[in-house]
Amino acid sequence: MQYSKSTDYALHALLHLARPELRNNVGIKELSGMLEVSESYLSKIMSKLRQDGLVRAVPGANGGYELARPAEDISFLDVVQVIEGRQQMFECSNSRSRQHRLLAEEEDGREPAPSRGSECLVEKVMNGAEQQLHQYLREHTIQSVLDEALQRGGFQAAKKR
Amino acid sequence: MQYSKSTDYALHALLHLARPELRNNVGIKELSGMLEVSESYLSKIMSKLRQDGLVRAVPGANGGYELARPAEDISFLDVVQVIEGRQQMFECSNSRSRQHRLLAEEEDGREPAPSRGSECLVEKVMNGAEQQLHQYLREHTIQSVLDEALQRGGFQAAKKR
DNA sequence: CCTATTATGGACCTGTGATGTCCATAATAT
DNA sequence: ATATTATGGACATCACAGGTCCATAATAGG
Numbered sequence: 001m002q003y004s005k006s007t008d009y010a011l012h013a014l015l016h017l018a019r020p021e022l023r024n025n026v027g028i029k030e031l032s033g034m035l036e037v038s039e040s041y042l043s044k045i046m047s048k049l050r051q052d053g054l055v056r057a058v059p060g061a062n063g064g065y066e067l068a069r070p071a072e073d074i075s076f077l078d079v080v081q082v083i084e085g086r087q088q089m090f091e092c093s094n095s096r097s098r099q100h101r102l103l104a105e106e107e108d109g110r111e112p113a114p115s116r117g118s119e120c121l122v123e124k125v126m127n128g129a130e131q132q133l134h135q136y137l138r139e140h141t142i143q144s145v146l147d148e149a150l151q152r153g154g155f156q157a158a159k160k161r
Numbered sequence: 162m163q164y165s166k167s168t169d170y171a172l173h174a175l176l177h178l179a180r181p182e183l184r185n186n187v188g189i190k191e192l193s194g195m196l197e198v199s200e201s202y203l204s205k206i207m208s209k210l211r212q213d214g215l216v217r218a219v220p221g222a223n224g225g226y227e228l229a230r231p232a233e234d235i236s237f238l239d240v241v242q243v244i245e246g247r248q249q250m251f252e253c254s255n256s257r258s259r260q261h262r263l264l265a266e267e268e269d270g271r272e273p274a275p276s277r278g279s280e281c282l283v284e285k286v287m288n289g290a291e292q293q294l295h296q297y298l299r300e301h302t303i304q305s306v307l308d309e310a311l312q313r314g315g316f317q318a319a320k321k322r
Numbered sequence: 323c324c325t326a327t328t329a330t331g332g333a334c335c336t337g338t339g340a341t342g343t344c345c346a347t348a349a350t351a352t
Numbered sequence: 353a354t355a356t357t358a359t360g361g362a363c364a365t366c367a368c369a370g371g372t373c374c375a376t377a378a379t380a381g382g
């Protein structure tokens with residue numbers, strides 16, 4: 001039950017791409033140097049982000065990556081779902097035996113909750129919890145984190161006044 | 162980013178142990194039959210639950226398992242943490258390079274937020290999300306799910322009227 | 323047109339952890 | 353004494369995270 005390192009890399013990479021003083025197109029070299037991860041591996045992650053429309057990429061000299069949409073339109077949930085996938089965190093392994101035996105113990109002939117969709121009550125709780133998580137991740141964006149970093153006095157050195 | 166099957170088994174096993182019509186000590190045979198999982202494997206899970214004080218076990222003839230505390234004192238969070246562990250879901254892989262390079266780009270000499278603890282802002286968001294998840298899991302107990310099952314008309318067959 | 327640069331995708335490798343199985347041992351009731 | 357039941361160790365298997373390497377394509381600059 002751990003988020004992968006790829007999620008960590010992806011979030012930090014996007015955060016870097018969102019920095020105000022961006023010259024267009026940040027190369028993989030700069031990104032991988034920043035995050036202390038190999039170019040090859042980070043490439044895979046960036047490709048995934050591109051396939052899902054979070055960044056744009058241009059090959060060739062002076063190429064690189066840039067955000068495909070405004071940073072405030074990229075939520076943490078977007079990133080997590082691209083990297084970790086969109087399947088739910090919990091699935092009852094055998095809904096037929098589980099919930100049905102729990103709700104209607106010994107085959108009394110009634111259909112077990114036919115209209116409501118025979119959802120496992122355990123799964124229902126776990127899905128509810130996941131929704132709480134998603135809601136929070138949806139409310140936090142690349143931009144909101146960047147704002148907090150700026151507010152804390154970061155990036156002032158980057159201005160080279 | 163998936164909960165393990167063990168968590169599924171553990172939750173359903175506890176739910177079964179919490180059923181009102183319990184004769185003391187439910188054996189591994191009955192539990193494994195119910196959940197359609199091998200006795201050997203479920204044993205490991207039950208042992209873990211015992212080591213963490215969620216159930217009691219007695220060996221020997223007529224032995225088996227029973228809840229170690231009232232079902233309303235066993236939250237989903239308790240179970241998840243026993244099975245999945247208690248480490249946080251997200252950890253910034255290199256806090257020294259990450260947040261520090263983001264907040265104080267080019268070594269300007271200031272200590273980067275010394276009092277506040279150099280916490281990664283990305284990690285902070287992810288931890289916040291996890292807390293939302295935990296809060297929800299803390300509010301749902303074995304008993305609360307059992308109540309909902311009863312309310313839905315389950316278990317009436319078990320009374321053998 | 324030629325070359326250097328940069329992203330892409332496929333193939334491959336490795337360690338770790340989830341999911342089980344099997345067996346010897348200990349404890350308990352009859 | 354014997355049958356029953358939980359426990360713990362040793363293994364086996366398999367998928368996946370995490371990562372490397374290389375051939376290919378696209379692009380800019382001369």
